[in-house]
Amino acid sequence: TVTIEWSDNLIPIAQHNISPSESQYYYVSADDGCSDPVTDSVLITITTSLELSYLFGDLLCFNEEGASVTVEVTPEDTYDIYWNDELGTSSYEGLAGEIVSILAIEPENGCEIDDLILIPSYSPIAANFTINPNLDCIPFEELPVSFIDISQNAVSGEWSFGNEETEVYDGSSPAVNYTTPGYYDVILVVENEGGCIDSASVQICVNDPSSLFIPDIFSPNNDGANDILFVRGEGIVQLDFSLYNRWGDKVFSTNSAENGWDGNVRGNKSPTGIYFYQLKARVNNGDEIVRSGDITLVR
Known part of the structure; x- marks a missing residue:
C-alpha cells in the first residue's frame, strides 16, 4: 500500500x-x-485575466472604407492579434458599421481572449419613396401624384419633381399636380445626421387629359352627392359601358351617357365593395376610347 x-x-x-x-x-x-x-x-501558475479595450477612429458613413479600430490588451505584454481569423497588428482598418472578430493570444502561456465588435458609423442612410397612383402611366384625371416617403434615417434633403419644382425634404409625403402630360424624372436626395447622402429616382408618365371621366368611387346613399354613377364627357356619340361584381356577374350596362347606375341590381341594393368596368366609346372628333378599371361602391 x-x-x-x-x-x-x-x-x-x-x-x-x-x-x-x-x-x-x-x-x-x-x-x-x-x-x-x-x-x-x-x-x-495563475495569470492575470486578459481584458480588451478599443480606440475607434473618426466616425464615417455606413459601409465607407477607412474606418479604424485599435485594440489594447491588458495586462501589457506581447500578443498575437487576429482580426477576422487573420494575423495582424493591434490596429485594423475596414468598413464603417462592420462587425469584426478579434482574438488575442499570449504566445508563451497560450492564454487567449476573443470578442466581436461593431465598428461605429453614422446611421445607414437610404432614400426611397413610392408613388400613388402607382401606374405605368397616370391618367391626367387622377392627378395629383403623391410621393410617399419611406426613407431611412434621413434628416434633411430635397425633392425634385422633374417639372422645375423642388421642395425641401422634411419627412412628409408631398403631392404634385402636373399641369401638362409627359414624362417626369422625380429625384429625392437625403442626408443623415452625419451628412451622408443617398438618392432615389423614378420616372413617371402622365397621360393626356381624356374627354371621358369615370369616378373611382360613388356612394348611393340618397344624400344628394355621388348617388348615381355616370360616364361624363363631351361629344360622346357612341357608348358601351358595363359594370361587373367581383364574381364577374354583370350588374349594370348602358349605351347612353344619360343613364347611370344607382347601385341597385333588380331592385336590390348592391353591397359595398369594388366593381369592375369595361368601356368602349367614340367621341365626335372620331377618337375611339377603350378603357377598363375598378370603381368602389360605398354605402
Whole structure:
C-alpha cells in the first residue's frame, strides 16, 4: 500500500482539482513502507485575466472604407492579434458599421481572449419613396401624384419633381399636380445626421387629359352627392359601358351617357365593395376610347 501526502492540507488521494488564487508550488510524497519516500512538486501558475479595450477612429458613413479600430490588451505584454481569423497588428482598418472578430493570444502561456465588435458609423442612410397612383402611366384625371416617403434615417434633403419644382425634404409625403402630360424624372436626395447622402429616382408618365371621366368611387346613399354613377364627357356619340361584381356577374350596362347606375341590381341594393368596368366609346372628333378599371361602391 502506498501512502500519499500532499502539502496545503490536501487529502491523501492520487489526484486533486484545485483553484488557487495565486501562483504557488504544491508538494507530494509517496511512501510504500519499503523503500525511501519519493517527493515531487508542481508549480501552478495563475495569470492575470486578459481584458480588451478599443480606440475607434473618426466616425464615417455606413459601409465607407477607412474606418479604424485599435485594440489594447491588458495586462501589457506581447500578443498575437487576429482580426477576422487573420494575423495582424493591434490596429485594423475596414468598413464603417462592420462587425469584426478579434482574438488575442499570449504566445508563451497560450492564454487567449476573443470578442466581436461593431465598428461605429453614422446611421445607414437610404432614400426611397413610392408613388400613388402607382401606374405605368397616370391618367391626367387622377392627378395629383403623391410621393410617399419611406426613407431611412434621413434628416434633411430635397425633392425634385422633374417639372422645375423642388421642395425641401422634411419627412412628409408631398403631392404634385402636373399641369401638362409627359414624362417626369422625380429625384429625392437625403442626408443623415452625419451628412451622408443617398438618392432615389423614378420616372413617371402622365397621360393626356381624356374627354371621358369615370369616378373611382360613388356612394348611393340618397344624400344628394355621388348617388348615381355616370360616364361624363363631351361629344360622346357612341357608348358601351358595363359594370361587373367581383364574381364577374354583370350588374349594370348602358349605351347612353344619360343613364347611370344607382347601385341597385333588380331592385336590390348592391353591397359595398369594388366593381369592375369595361368601356368602349367614340367621341365626335372620331377618337375611339377603350378603357377598363375598378370603381368602389360605398354605402
